[in-house]
Amino acid sequence: MKILSKPLSATIATLALALTAIPVQAQLFKNYEVTITNLTEDQAFTPFILATHVPSMSLFTPGDAASEELSTLAEGGDVGPMADLLSLFPSEVRDIQTTDGLLLPGETVTVAIRGDILRGRLSFAAMLIPTNDTFVGLNAMILPHRSSTALVPAYDAGSEPNDELCANIPGPVCGGAGASPGEDGEGYVFISQGIQGIGDLDPSTYDWRNPVAYVQIRRIPSP
Numbered sequence: 001m002k003i004l005s006k007p008l009s010a011t012i013a014t015l016a017l018a019l020t021a022i023p024v025q026a027q028l029f030k031n032y033e034v035t036i037t038n039l040t041e042d043q044a045f046t047p048f049i050l051a052t053h054v055p056s057m058s059l060f061t062p063g064d065a066a067s068e069e070l071s072t073l074a075e076g077g078d079v080g081p082m083a084d085l086l087s088l089f090p091s092e093v094r095d096i097q098t099t100d101g102l103l104l105p106g107e108t109v110t111v112a113i114r115g116d117i118l119r120g121r122l123s124f125a126a127m128l129i130p131t132n133d134t135f136v137g138l139n140a141m142i143l144p145h146r147s148s149t150a151l152v153p154a155y156d157a158g159s160e161p162n163d164e165l166c167a168n169i170p171g172p173v174c175g176g177a178g179a180s181p182g183e184d185g186e187g188y189v190f191i192s193q194g195i196q197g198i199g200d201l202d203p204s205t206y207d208w209r210n211p212v213a214y215v216q217i218r219r220i221p222s223p
Contacts, residue, residue: 028222029094029114032143034122035216037108039151040208043128044171045103045136046077050124051086052094052115058140059123062189066157070125070189074135074157076170076178077127094119102129102172112220115143122217129171130201133160133185134192136213147218151211156193158186164199174200 032052038045051059059082060070069081079098086093095114103109103126115122121140128134138152156162161183166174195207 029116030120030143031220031222032113032115032122033110033218033220034113034124035108035110035218036103036124037214038103038105038212039214040105040128040212042105042206043131043208043212044105045213046073046127046129046171047079047101048099048103048109048111048124048126049073049079049082049086050097050099050111050113050122052113052119052143053086053089053121053123053140054092054119055121055140057089057092057121057123059125060137060139060155060157060189062155062191064188066159066189070135071133071157071159072179073125074127074133074155075160075180077129078178079126082125092119099126124215128154128192128212130166130169130173130206131192131195132162132164132168132180133157138215141215141217144217144219147216149214149216152213152215153210154192154194154208154212155189156186156191158188158190160185162193162196162198164195164197164201166200169201173206 069085072078072081097113120143125137160180167176168180169176170178195201195203197203
């Protein structure tokens with residue numbers, strides 16, 4: 001997980017100088033509604049974590065190893081560790097929001113979130129179930145002046161073997177464990193290959209093709 005592109009102390013100092021040079025009106029919060037739709041036929045999304053932040057941050061980097069916090073989210077749907085990590089960077093992260101319950105196929109969830117002139121990127125992530133360690137992820141999308149949309153793919157965290165065995169997959173379909181301790185996956189984040197039918201899951205039911213989500217971001221008036 002790429003939290004900062006330069007040392008924390010230098011980043012905080014730069015942001016502090018930038019804030020003092022910007023008129024108070026320009027620092028006012030910008031309010032947004034983020035609407036996410038599950039485009040899959042039979043994959044559910046676990047609760048989402050959403051964050052607005054500076055451009056130098058990202059929840060993950062394709063081709064790099066997943067952070068422990070991302071692995072926990074992708075393997076078990078637990079957003080708590082990621083939220084705790086992001087909360088350690090109040091100068092870089094403007095807002096953190098989470099959703100409740102599963103987002104079933106065809107369903108939509110809308111979340112209110114705040115950004116500002118310096119922390120104007122949006123990221124989110126949620127696990128797909130039933131999978132071993134697949135997640136839907138939006139990475140540092142620019143918050144729009146009015147509105148914007150995007151189609152979002154599913155990624156494999158590369159932190160757990162894709163054995164497709166229910167014993168290693170949590171959720172209502174399989175009811176298994178949320179992680180496979182001591183077992184390593186591919187070792188890097190990559191575009192998910194879906195369900196291959198090598199274990200307990202029938203690909204004719206649970207496989208998908210990217211993208212898996214549709215997101216709409218709309219700026220709304222300040223209260």
